[in-house]
Amino acid sequence: xxxxxxxxxxxxxxxxxxxxxxxxxxxxxxxxxxxxxxxxxxxxxxxxxxxxxxxxxxxxxxxxxxxxxxxxxxxxxxxxxxxxxxxxxxxxxxxxxxxxxxxxxxxxxxxxxxxxxxxxxxxxxxxxxxxxxxxxxxxxxxxxxxxxxxxxxxxxxxxxxxxxxxxxxxxxxxxxxxxxxxxxxxxxxxxxxxxxxxxxxxxxxxxxxxxxxxxxxxxxxxxxxxxxxxxxxxxxxxxxxxxxxxxxxxxxxxxxxxxxxxxxxxxxxxxxxxxxxxxxxxxxxxxxxxxxxxxxxxxxxxxxxxxxxxxxxxxxx
Amino acid sequence: xxxxxxxxxxxxxxxxxxxxxxxxxxxxxxxxxxxxxxxxxxxxxxxxxxxxxxxxxxxxxxxxxxxxxxxxxxxxxxxxxxxxxxxxxxxxxxxxxxxxxxxxxxxxxxxxxxxxxxxxxxxxxxxxxxxxxxxxxxxxxxxxxxxxxxxxxxxxxxxxxxxxxxxxxxxxxxxxxxxxxxxxxxxxxxxxxxxxxxxxxxxxxxxxxxxxxxxxxxxxxxxxxxxxxxxxxxxxxxxxxxxxxxxxxxxxxxxxxxxxxxxxxxxxxxxxxxxxxxxxxxxxx
Numbered sequence: 001x002x003x004x005x006x007x008x009x010x011x012x013x014x015x016x017x018x019x020x021x022x023x024x025x026x027x028x029x030x031x032x033x034x035x036x037x038x039x040x041x042x043x044x045x046x047x048x049x050x051x052x053x054x055x056x057x058x059x060x061x062x063x064x065x066x067x068x069x070x071x072x073x074x075x076x077x078x079x080x081x082x083x084x085x086x087x088x089x090x091x092x093x094x095x096x097x098x099x100x101x102x103x104x105x106x107x108x109x110x111x112x113x114x115x116x117x118x119x120x121x122x123x124x125x126x127x128x129x130x131x132x133x134x135x136x137x138x139x140x141x142x143x144x145x146x147x148x149x150x151x152x153x154x155x156x157x158x159x160x161x162x163x164x165x166x167x168x169x170x171x172x173x174x175x176x177x178x179x180x181x182x183x184x185x186x187x188x189x190x191x192x193x194x195x196x197x198x199x200x201x202x203x204x205x206x207x208x209x210x211x212x213x214x215x216x217x218x219x220x221x222x223x224x225x226x227x228x229x230x231x232x233x234x235x236x237x238x239x240x241x242x243x244x245x246x247x248x249x250x251x252x253x254x255x256x257x258x259x260x261x262x263x264x265x266x267x268x269x270x271x272x273x274x275x276x277x278x279x280x281x282x283x284x285x286x287x288x289x290x291x292x293x294x295x296x297x298x299x300x301x302x303x304x305x306x307x308x309x310x311x312x313x314x315x316x317x
Numbered sequence: 318x319x320x321x322x323x324x325x326x327x328x329x330x331x332x333x334x335x336x337x338x339x340x341x342x343x344x345x346x347x348x349x350x351x352x353x354x355x356x357x358x359x360x361x362x363x364x365x366x367x368x369x370x371x372x373x374x375x376x377x378x379x380x381x382x383x384x385x386x387x388x389x390x391x392x393x394x395x396x397x398x399x400x401x402x403x404x405x406x407x408x409x410x411x412x413x414x415x416x417x418x419x420x421x422x423x424x425x426x427x428x429x430x431x432x433x434x435x436x437x438x439x440x441x442x443x444x445x446x447x448x449x450x451x452x453x454x455x456x457x458x459x460x461x462x463x464x465x466x467x468x469x470x471x472x473x474x475x476x477x478x479x480x481x482x483x484x485x486x487x488x489x490x491x492x493x494x495x496x497x498x499x500x501x502x503x504x505x506x507x508x509x510x511x512x513x514x515x516x517x518x519x520x521x522x523x524x525x526x527x528x529x530x531x532x533x534x535x536x537x538x539x540x541x542x543x544x545x546x547x548x549x550x551x552x553x554x555x556x557x558x559x560x561x562x563x564x565x566x567x568x569x570x571x572x573x574x575x576x577x578x579x580x581x582x583x584x585x586x587x588x589x590x591x592x593x594x595x596x597x598x599x600x601x602x
Contacts, residue, residue, distance in 0.1 A: 029505045030426030037419030040475035044453060044502055045441045051452030062455055115336050119329065122336075128588050129340040129596065135584050135591075136577050137534035139552040143559045143573040146347045147353065147566040153362045155349055187343065194595045247447050250536045250552075257560040274447050287451055294448040301445050312549070 052298075056291040066288070073292035087293070089268060090276035093308065096178050097272060100243040101185035106237065109192035114226075116193075117200045127197070131190035138250025145184050146171065158304055171255060174267035184251060192237050199233030202225070239308040243301055249274040273297060350577070355380050361567045379566040388558065391548055392568070394575050397554035401533060404469045404550060409473045409528050413521060419475075420483030421509050425495070435484075436543035440478050447537075454541050468542045469550065473532065479524050486520040487513065523594040526587050533580055551576040 027129055056065035077087045116126050129178035133141065148155045157167035170180040207225050216224070252272050256265035263279050264271025273293070281290035348368070353361060355592075356370040357379075369378050390393040422428075423435045455470060462468035490513065498508050516522070536552040543549060549557070560570045584591060 013469055028426035030422045030428035030431065033422035033426060034419045034431075034434070034602060035507075036415040037438070037475050037477075037480055039479070040415070041438055041441065043456060044472050044475075045444075045449065047456060048449035048452035049441070049444055052448055053457070057454065062451075062458070091598070112339065115339070119332050119336065122333075124588070124592075126336050127592055128585070130343055131588075131592065132581065132584070133343065135530050135534075135580050137536070137580070139534075139536050139550050139555040139559070140534055140573040140576045143555060143569050144350050146348060146559060146563055147570060150566070153364070153366075154368060155345070158364075158366055172427070187346070191595065194592055198595075239333065243445065247445060249447070253536070253540075254556045254559050257556065272348060277447065278537075279453055291451055294451065298445060298448040302443065305443065309493070 003243060009254065015022055016086055026108055052291045052294055056295045058288045060287040060291075062287050063115075063285075069288065073288045074296075077289060077296070084289070086264075086268065086271060086276050088273045090264075090273045091268065093178070093264075093271055094246060094248070094273040097181055097248065098242060099179055101182040102238070102241045102245050104182050105186045105189040106234075106241065108186045109189040109196055110230075112193045113196035113200060114188070114222075116196060127190075127194065130193055133188045134190040139254050141184065141188070142251045142254035145180075145251075149180060172266060174265075174269035176270040177265050181252065183247075183254075185245070192241065195237055196230065199230045203229045231305040234306060239304060242304050245303060246297065247274050250271050253278070320419070347577070347581075350570045350573055354384050354574050355382070356567050357381055357383070358565065358567055361589055384567045385575065388568055388571045388575065392554065392558055392572065394547060394551070394572060396547055397549045398575065399550045400466060400548060401550045404466055405532050406528055407489050408470045408473050408532055411470065412476060412479065412528060413524060415475050417480040417483050417514065417517070417521070418509065418525065420480045421487050421513055423480065424487035425492075426505065435597055439481060442477055442481075450537070450541065457542060463542060464544055464548065466548060469539055471493070476524075476528070479528075480483075482524065483517070483520060484526045486517060490516055519590075522587070522590055526583065526591055529583060530580060 055066055057068060057070055059069050059072070060066035077084050081088070085096060109233045112130055113127075116123050116130075119126075136144075149157075151167065151169045151172060154170075156170065160167050168176050170176050203226065207229070208221055210223050211225060247273070252270050252275050253262075256263060256275075263283070264275060274297075277290050277293045277297070280286045280293065327511055349366075352370070353367055357372075360367075360370055360373050363373065370380060371378055389398075423431065457463055457468050457472055460471070462471055494516075495508050498512055503511070534552060535550075536556060539550045539553045540556070544552060546554075555569075555572045555576050559569050564569050
């Protein structure tokens, strides 16, 4: 009886594996080699994805057992403006931040890439200088800019005064917060710049030569050759840029964290989506609500990614 | 011809001047950080910014390392620096080994269901990190790693993207090398360690540097895992210092400099690798 069962199990599940390992002599070694990666995947990737979905239907504080509440979390996040006033607000802040920061850093990156591309010598020096802000820790970036944005003695306001412009209370006034964050993101545009440079380098020079023979000027060459040829690069950067902007956290956390008080800056104008999620999870221990928020974010990002696959020409040329 | 080259020269001069001005603007926050960190408290708040520390009473130029000393000793930055080094020093070799081992098997050692498994792994890259955060914290607690440096290491010990990157690289290596070694009776592990890894130095370098920058700078994971000051990493210590002492920029700038300078050094040494790596992989570093 037991032997029969073993035989069935062997035939059904293990025969294929052992047979092929006879054939190749090393299936087992292959499985052994991927074991750490697979274990990690199960514990730190697969469980969290499924877990986040499950916990989003529960009320949970991470100490006691989760209690199933169905769609309560989603319903209240979306419609209960009294108990959860910041869901739509933080979504709006993030949308506004994305809408200003992504185009601003895009244009900056493109201008820098075109400038660097136009000079022959010293390209590496400028690339390095413009990439420094990207490799700096978010916490350090926020610390540096908090001092630069100082209303009285900050470098920026002193500079504005020197050229005769009105100094601003950058981090002290709700309407200035998103522009202040956008300036930081433009300062950190080095990644997009490097990708644009790679895109520019891949444009065949014969196109420009042909255009020159036809008498095209610099603007025409830019408008009708450079821009269209950069389309795939631009789409790639747009999607990665959007996804990164949706998830902005480090910089806003350090900029607006003021020892236990409000977390999102004056008027909660800097309360981005992930900051609000973090607040729900690790200040109020509403893990269910936070998981629902994280799942909504996942869906938004998924939609953006799918749109990319729809609109980007998959094979260019 | 002469006129044309004159025009050419002029254009180039304008380009370089524009680039230089932008470069100065981009680098100025770093210069300002270092400059402020070398000043004494009373000389920080001046209506006209001074590049060098100047004593406001006597007008003498000086340099002080007092802020660094204070932040390192009194604000726990020395311990945090050490903790950051430990985490990065363990997580990177671990990750490199696991990722390369897995990537090699996915590239070269056939076993049933391998390609489906690989696809499943890849699909996990679509999920944004923040969506995984809360269950990850929970499982880290369950595993007993909460509030310890191991909690910063084990949950970060594999990167699916790096497995993918390494696999793609291993696929480009000529098979003949392995076959020759196999005929000589070498085991897979030996082939992997003695032939594959030495050949993969360039791609391993890219993975090492990106991992270093990522883990050195990471804030959110230590923030949710660590709550004992003696186990803070540098970004965590800095976040706390900035929120508590923002009215003392000479201290916060010294803290920011301590967190930034190691990364700047690594970047300046490996800048060629890094910039090439981004262009090749489209990977943000």
